[in-house]
Amino acid sequence: xxxxxxxxxxxxxxxxxxxxxLEMTTEQLRTGKLENLDIENLxxxxxxxxxxxxxxxxxNLEVLLxxxxxxxYQVNKRTSSWRYTIDEHRSRIVKALKVSxxxxxxxxxxxxxxxxxxxxxxAIETGLNISSFPMRSPFSQExxxxxxxxxx
Numbered sequence: 001x002x003x004x005x006x007x008x009x010x011x012x013x014x015x016x017x018x019x020x021x022l023e024m025t026t027e028q029l030r031t032g033k034l035e036n037l038d039i040e041n042l043x044x045x046x047x048x049x050x051x052x053x054x055x056x057x058x059x060n061l062e063v064l065l066x067x068x069x070x071x072x073y074q075v076n077k078r079t080s081s082w083r084y085t086i087d088e089h090r091s092r093i094v095k096a097l098k099v100s101x102x103x104x105x106x107x108x109x110x111x112x113x114x115x116x117x118x119x120x121x122x123a124i125e126t127g128l129n130i131s132s133f134p135m136r137s138p139f140s141q142e143x144x145x146x147x148x149x150x151x152x
Contacts, residue, residue, distance in 0.1 A: 010038035057096050057103055058114055064089040064144060065118030066125065069133055072151035074126055083150070090147060111141055 010028070014021040021038070028037055067086045071078055097103055115137040123130040143149045 010036060011041065014038055014041045053096065053100055053103065054106060054110075057093060057107060058110055058117075060089045060092045060096070061107070061111070061114040061144075062117045062121065064093065065115050065137065065139070066121040068139055068144065068151055069119060069122040070126055072138070073122070073128065073132060086150070087147070090145060093145060094147075108141065111144075112137070 008016070010021060010024060013024060021041070025037065025042060028034065064086060067082050067089070071082055071086065093107070097107065119133045120130060122128070122133060126132075137144075139149075139151065
């Protein structure tokens, strides 16, 4: 007697083989076969994608602000590496805003918190006391993202 194994559900596949789950979910969506979708995990993945976009924006902004502070407060230690890092993280932020314009209000919302984190990191990296850096960002959001701006 031959035993026919039941086809595993997408929910089971999600737990056993993430790539296969992605491929099968994509195919189900493409072909309009929505009745077998693993909605619970699909929603979790979409929410996680949104969180990752926000976390990446914050991380890039913190690094950018940290390097702008270092550039402004350690004039004698300026390097092309710092300028490259400033340019790279600006570019990442601008690209993220271009691909996801809805991140613009979020950038405004988190700018001050990101500055505080960048300020803290700048103090650690430079060895300067955190009080050496202003409590509020000396750079506007526009200056921070302006590819031609460097604090002097």
